[in-house]
Amino acid sequence: MMNLYLCLFLLCTLFVCCSATSSSSSFHVSRRSILREVHDNDESGADHDYAVDLNATNFDDVLKDTPATFAVVEFFAHWCPACRNYKPHYEKVARLFNGPDAVHPGMILLTRVDCALKINTKLCDKFSVGHYPMLFWGPPPKFVGGSWEPKQEKSDINVIDNPRTAELLLNWINKQMSSSFSLDDQKFQNDHLSSNVSDPGQIARAIYDVEEATSIAFDIILEHKMIKPETRASLIKFLQLLTAHHPSRRCRKGAGELLVSFDDLYPTDFWSSPKQENDKSSVRNFQICGKEAPRGYWMFCRGSKNETRGFSCGLWVLLHSLSVRIEDGESQFTFNATCDFVHNFFVCEECRQHFYKMCQSVSSPFNKARDYALWLWNSHNKVNERLMKEEASLGTGDPKFPKTIWPPKQLCSSCYLGHDQRSNKIEWNQDEVYKTLTNYYGKTLASLSKERGNAGNDGTEGAALEDLIVATNAVVVPVGAALAIAVASCAFGALACYWRSQQKSRKYFHHLHSLKNI
Ligand SMILES: Cc1cc2nc3c(=O)[nH]c(=O)nc-3n(C[C@H](O)[C@H](O)[C@H](O)COP(=O)(O)OP(=O)(O)OC[C@H]3O[C@@H](n4cnc5c(N)ncnc54)[C@H](O)[C@@H]3O)c2cc1C
Numbered sequence: 001m002m003n004l005y006l007c008l009f010l011l012c013t014l015f016v017c018c019s020a021t022s023s024s025s026s027f028h029v030s031r032r033s034i035l036r037e038v039h040d041n042d043e044s045g046a047d048h049d050y051a052v053d054l055n056a057t058n059f060d061d062v063l064k065d066t067p068a069t070f071a072v073v074e075f076f077a078h079w080c081p082a083c084r085n086y087k088p089h090y091e092k093v094a095r096l097f098n099g100p101d102a103v104h105p106g107m108i109l110l111t112r113v114d115c116a117l118k119i120n121t122k123l124c125d126k127f128s129v130g131h132y133p134m135l136f137w138g139p140p141p142k143f144v145g146g147s148w149e150p151k152q153e154k155s156d157i158n159v160i161d162n163p164r165t166a167e168l169l170l171n172w173i174n175k176q177m178s179s180s181f182s183l184d185d186q187k188f189q190n191d192h193l194s195s196n197v198s199d200p201g202q203i204a205r206a207i208y209d210v211e212e213a214t215s216i217a218f219d220i221i222l223e224h225k226m227i228k229p230e231t232r233a234s235l236i237k238f239l240q241l242l243t244a245h246h247p248s249r250r251c252r253k254g255a256g257e258l259l260v261s262f263d264d265l266y267p268t269d270f271w272s273s274p275k276q277e278n279d280k281s282s283v284r285n286f287q288i289c290g291k292e293a294p295r296g297y298w299m300f301c302r303g304s305k306n307e308t309r310g311f312s313c314g315l316w317v318l319l320h321s322l323s324v325r326i327e328d329g330e331s332q333f334t335f336n337a338t339c340d341f342v343h344n345f346f347v348c349e350e351c352r353q354h355f356y357k358m359c360q361s362v363s364s365p366f367n368k369a370r371d372y373a374l375w376l377w378n379s380h381n382k383v384n385e386r387l388m389k390e391e392a393s394l395g396t397g398d399p400k401f402p403k404t405i406w407p408p409k410q411l412c413s414s415c416y417l418g419h420d421q422r423s424n425k426i427e428w429n430q431d432e433v434y435k436t437l438t439n440y441y442g443k444t445l446a447s448l449s450k451e452r453g454n455a456g457n458d459g460t461e462g463a464a465l466e467d468l469i470v471a472t473n474a475v476v477v478p479v480g481a482a483l484a485i486a487v488a489s490c491a492f493g494a495l496a497c498y499w500r501s502q503q504k505s506r507k508y509f510h511h512l513h514s515l516k517n518i
């Protein structure tokens with residue numbers, strides 16, 4: 001028996017050494033993909049664990065990267081029989097929160113660290129692991145570079161008392177979160193209802209989706225070499241909008257930085273110039289919401305199939321969240337910037353054509369933020385209405401997320417005044433709809449930043465708090481001030497000043513590109 005354990009130990013050590021060596025070259029890719037690992041395994045149909053295996057090399061990065069609000073870390077030893085018996089219990093709980101079929105995705109990340117592997121000795125020491133299995137609970141950032149001492153009086157990391165069975169562990173979690181998760185919870189329990197009932201708690205998680213959609217939009221622009229002389233102005237306008245009103249602080253910062261150095265990074269001849277390929281690739285790889293922005297981890301926009309929802313859902317959420325953050329005086333600018341952006345940079349041909357037609361059918365300029373937000377809401381509903389029929393006849397929609405007219409009655413019954421039988425149209429109470437939009441895409445969508453703020457490390461706390469403040473009060477930051485924010489967030493002050501002085505003569509800045517000119 002001892003020999004068997006020895007062999008296992010050697011094999012594991014060898015595996016960890018190999019993976020540690022290979023991971024160093026593709027570090028960013030591997031740490032992002034770890035959060036998706038469960039997902040990928042699932043596709044192959046292979047048996048897999050839901051809890052994410054961590055080790056000393058990826059521990060900090062994975063916990064830094066996860067969008068989950070809480071993490072459970074199980075310290076165990078692979079040779080420990082009690083740990084082996086505990087594994088099915090732990091997995092039962094992990095199944096609820098980790099992986100593509102998670103019933104409650106993205107709230108809690110369940111992980112495990114094998115203390116019997118040499119590579120993890122220091123890590124396990126730092127957490128004073130005294131018995132196996134030993135489970136800890138806390139906000140993921142608190143584990144990063146963290147430690148735990150038995151006599152520590154105040155700590156954001158807690159030992160989970162008596163998690164011996166799946167039921168006990170889940171009860172403990174329910175107590176911490178004032179939740180009522182159950183091991184019997186099934187994905188999409190409310191099958192009789194539409195999954196688009198727009199649970200306000202869920203939209204809070206869309207902050208990650210908005211970040212991911214923004215990152216993907218810019219990846220596509222760069223990948224498809226879409227920055228051209230005729231599209232530059234449109235991109236700059238949209239960047240101004242993002243700098244002032246993106247609900248995520250890190251995207252506002254990235255958009256501002258990009259705006260400040262746009263001409264240097266992407267001169268008019270960028271794609272045709274013989275510039276060194278190396279130089280170009282670093283510019284091409286620019287991450288507008290930062291390297292830590294989530295990838296492949298859709299929360300609110302997660303479809304029940306891989307090919308549904310995701311990016312286009314995230315883009316809608318971004319557009320709505322911008323629409324409720326602007327001032328009255330920015331409504332026409334926002335309308336132009338959004339229409340131009342979708343027209344020039346949304347690679348779904350049918351989508352951009354349809355949306356552009358809706359943009360062109362607007363006859364008078366917007367003077368009120370409310371009118372623009374309601375126009376966008378109504379346009380989205382027109383798309384929903386068309387797709388409802390199309391998807392039903394072709395069977396191409398997401399069966400768990402059929403298109404519906406929004407907001408559903410469950411979210412806002414007072415939005416519904418009646419139903420005109422002759423035209424088969426809903427009569428809306430637009431004041432109530434606008435109130436719902438501002439609450440949903442303004443306040444609720446920002447509320448997760450608050451949770452993260454409370455949970456953050458010293459450094460992140462202020463940032464997240466600021467995120468909340470700016471996101472909720474963003475209405476008071478006009479697009480004109482985007483420039484100031486861009487400059488403030490730019491690390492290269494001198495360059496910023498130079499750029500500002502150049503702005504005065506910039507024609508697109510004063511003569512905003514009109515839709516008709518595209
Ligand atoms: C600008 C644009 C144009 C598009 N045009 C087309 C097209 O022509 N053809 C096509 O096949 N696909 C089009 N799409 C994609 C399509 O609209 C959906 O995004 C995609 O099918 C995924 O649908 P979903 O179920 O995730 O919900 P989505 O329609 O993406 O909506 C995302 C979320 O927004 C909320 N929501 C829904 N309706 C509204 C509303 N009226 N106001 C506010 N919030 C709402 C809901 O909570 C929903 O879950 C377009 C996407 C965009 C961004």
